[in-house]
Amino acid sequence: MSKRELTKAEIEKLIELSIKAKDKAYCPYSKFHVGAALLDENGNWYTGVNVENASYGGAICAERTAFVKAISEGQRKFVAIGVSSDASEYTRPCGICRQFMIEFGEHLQIFLIKPDRSYLKVILKDLLPDHFKL
């Protein structure tokens, strides 16, 4: 189920929600706005933004914000996440987010989305092969 292909409509929604979420980023230090949209196995959607802090190391990425929202609602299985920023290059999840997300499945589809709505789909396990497990 979590490996299934997204429909065209779901991809459109992923793009739309992650681009829209970006506007709510709290990033007064980096000024780098990131938005994420996460689709779970039951068809629920969760958005997330990066939330920075005056203590810089306390920053939370958009991807983890979306995951934490979903997980704290009881969801555990995910199909895809979209990640948007204003950068002209694709914004790729950082190392912490890769490890954080892979806890919930290595087949997660990650849609890297540019402001012009073009996207690149990657699979989480290809971004983090041989990941740490207990």
Ligand SMILES: O=c1ccn([C@H]2C[C@H](O)[C@@H](CO)O2)c(=O)[nH]1
């Ligand atoms: O995939 C990414 C990469 C970076 N950031 C955030 C963290 C920080 O707030 C800002 C600059 O690194 O962008 C994300 O939210 N997601």
Ligand SMILES: [Zn+2]
């Ligand atoms: Zn991150």
